[in-house]
Amino acid sequence: MRLAAYFIVGTSLVPLVLSLLVGFTPSRFLELPGNAWTLDWYRQVLANPVWTRALANSFIVAALTTAISIPTALGAAVGLSRGEWRRRSLWETALLAPLALPAVAIAAGLLAIVRPTPLWGSHLGLALAHSVIAVPVAYLALRASLERVDPTLEAAARGLGATRWQAFQHITLPLITPGLLAATLFAIVISLNEVTLTLFLATRDTSTLPVVIWPHLRFAISPQVAAASGILFVVSAPALAAAAWRLVGRRSSAKSSVAGAR
Amino acid sequence: MKESQSNRWLAAPAAALWAVGVALPLLLVLRMSLYFRGDVSGPRQFETLFFEPGTWTLANFAKILTEPFYLGTLSFTVRLALTTTLLTLTLGYVVAYAIYRATPVGKVVLIVLVILPKFTNILVFVYGLKMIFGPSGFWPVVAGEVLMLLPYAVLTIAAALEAVPFSLVEAARGLGASASQAFWRITFPLSLPGTIAAATLAILWSLGAFLSPYLLGQPAEYTISVEVDRQTNHDLNWALAAALNVVLLGVMAVFGYSLTAIRRRLA
Numbered sequence: 001m002r003l004a005a006y007f008i009v010g011t012s013l014v015p016l017v018l019s020l021l022v023g024f025t026p027s028r029f030l031e032l033p034g035n036a037w038t039l040d041w042y043r044q045v046l047a048n049p050v051w052t053r054a055l056a057n058s059f060i061v062a063a064l065t066t067a068i069s070i071p072t073a074l075g076a077a078v079g080l081s082r083g084e085w086r087r088r089s090l091w092e093t094a095l096l097a098p099l100a101l102p103a104v105a106i107a108a109g110l111l112a113i114v115r116p117t118p119l120w121g122s123h124l125g126l127a128l129a130h131s132v133i134a135v136p137v138a139y140l141a142l143r144a145s146l147e148r149v150d151p152t153l154e155a156a157a158r159g160l161g162a163t164r165w166q167a168f169q170h171i172t173l174p175l176i177t178p179g180l181l182a183a184t185l186f187a188i189v190i191s192l193n194e195v196t197l198t199l200f201l202a203t204r205d206t207s208t209l210p211v212v213i214w215p216h217l218r219f220a221i222s223p224q225v226a227a228a229s230g231i232l233f234v235v236s237a238p239a240l241a242a243a244a245w246r247l248v249g250r251r252s253s254a255k256s257s258v259a260g261a262r
Numbered sequence: 263m264k265e266s267q268s269n270r271w272l273a274a275p276a277a278a279l280w281a282v283g284v285a286l287p288l289l290l291v292l293r294m295s296l297y298f299r300g301d302v303s304g305p306r307q308f309e310t311l312f313f314e315p316g317t318w319t320l321a322n323f324a325k326i327l328t329e330p331f332y333l334g335t336l337s338f339t340v341r342l343a344l345t346t347t348l349l350t351l352t353l354g355y356v357v358a359y360a361i362y363r364a365t366p367v368g369k370v371v372l373i374v375l376v377i378l379p380k381f382t383n384i385l386v387f388v389y390g391l392k393m394i395f396g397p398s399g400f401w402p403v404v405a406g407e408v409l410m411l412l413p414y415a416v417l418t419i420a421a422a423l424e425a426v427p428f429s430l431v432e433a434a435r436g437l438g439a440s441a442s443q444a445f446w447r448i449t450f451p452l453s454l455p456g457t458i459a460a461a462t463l464a465i466l467w468s469l470g471a472f473l474s475p476y477l478l479g480q481p482a483e484y485t486i487s488v489e490v491d492r493q494t495n496h497d498l499n500w501a502l503a504a505a506l507n508v509v510l511l512g513v514m515a516v517f518g519y520s521l522t523a524i525r526r527r528l529a
Contacts, residue, residue, distance in 0.1 A: 001356065001359060001360055001363065002360045002363070002364070002368075004356050004360070005356055005357045005359070005360030005361070005372065006360075006372075008353050008356060008357055008412075009357060009372065009375045009376055010375075012379070012408075012409055012412060013375065013378065013379075014390065014394070015386075015387045015388075015389070015390025015391045015393075015394060015409070016378070016379065016382060016386055016387055016390055017390070018389075018390040018393050018394065019386050019387070019389035019390035019393065020386070022389075022393065068279075071275070072275045072276050072279055073276065075272040075273055075274070075275050075276060076272070076273045076275075076276035076277075078269065078272050079269055079270055079271070079272035079273030079274075079276075080273055082269045083267065083269035083270035083272070083273070084267055084269075084270065085270065091273075094280065094284075095276060095280060097284060098283075098284050100463075100466050100467075100514075100518070101284070101288075101470075101511075102469070102470030102472075102487060102507070102510055102511070102514070103470065103472065103487075104470065104472055104487040104490040104491060104494075104507065104510075105287070105288065105291055105470075105490075105507040105510065105511060106283070106284065106287050106288070107494075108287070108291055108294075108490060108494050108500070108503055108504060108507055109286070109287020109288055109289075109290045109291045109294075110283065110287045111494065112287075112290050112294060112311055112500065113282070113286060113287060113290060115311060116311070128279070128282075128283065129283065131279060131283070132279065132280075132283035132284060135276060135279060135280075139276070164265070189380075189381055192383070193382070193383045193384070195383075195384065195385065195473060196472055196473070199491070199495075200491070200494065200495065210383055210385055213385050214385070217385060217388055217389060217392070217477050218476070218477060221389075221392065225389060226389055229383065229385055229386040229389055230386075232382070232383045232385070232386065233382045233383070233386055236381050236382055236383070237381070237382075239381055
């Protein structure tokens, strides 16, 4: 069973490894690098204004998406968990709905809404669209974090004379920092890798890296695209490393606290 | 005003984003599906929205539900979704079970490897799949879809399995059940609600399949979502695109509702 699982997971990573390796091939075709490795394709990508512009757009939109979606999701998480709601689960389902809806449906509707407005062709318009799918994911991370905070702590601070905002700022906020970090990570990764909404809503001046890669994948494939994809991977990789580190860290700290209790 | 009531206002920005970014687009899609196709010729072409405002018609739905091309696309979309879901669940269950039985370190290693694709761009995977499969076709599309869905299926099923105490299996074994008997009589039934939840996610997402059919398929493997993109961005028939979206949402609702009903009955 364990072998089968590692086989499945390993096989599922083969395409990733292949496409990362091809970025270093000296051949003009899709061949794995043999003895000779080169950074030429990466150099070409980073010297071409079309690709660097796309990379800059990706960063701008990811930053805006994070700035919009994290406060929005935090408000929703605190509001839904600490407020009085008659049908909380219904509201929550509605909030999470964008995760189940087909992206092309939201994209087609947003296109018709955004196109006549000044948001059309702006980074902000794209960031708002990305936030539509980033908010539910960030909300899930923040809700999980908030659930672990004892509400009586805030009540105690209030009883000792703190205002609501002070109690939140000095008690709750520090306790949910890991959740906030996770939510921020998710927002950045979602925005950097979003394809469908961006494909519908980006103009030539705002196209992000995946949208510029897109036509190359359909028509002309060259190792240059592998290099561009490689850059996209490198940009998202720190987020993965942070997530993995948290996962490992949490387990080992749980273990050491158990050992300490003994 | 009571505090717990004023706390509700904190959700206002999310509600506003939801109204403009989810509810309004869907309502607009619903309304657009009932428009006539707009005039796409002439100099106004790049300033207009591509439908005829103020009109009402069912012609777009009639077209989708009668023309063999659209019916074929519809049935292919469902067939692809069912194949993808079945494969994703089978592979996902094997990996999830291995996570369930693994040592703490093994669990972390497997989970990190499983979620790795979610931190990279799917286009990187598509590129690699193109190298493996060469010419595009049905199985490359399925492979692309399964790769996209596997992490979610594994995590959902693993969460369901973690809730099954292994002592139950040990008790069954102690009473003389074979390993496979214990699995099929104890572990599997107890993990079934979680597995059906994973199936629901997988089928909803694969019905909306867009990227891998577009990039890894021939026109024979184009799904409804691909057709929506073609009608919106190339043929400039937004009314037909909207009707395709409504049909897709309808199919998703049927599958989502029945699977949820099954899960409720089991739980």
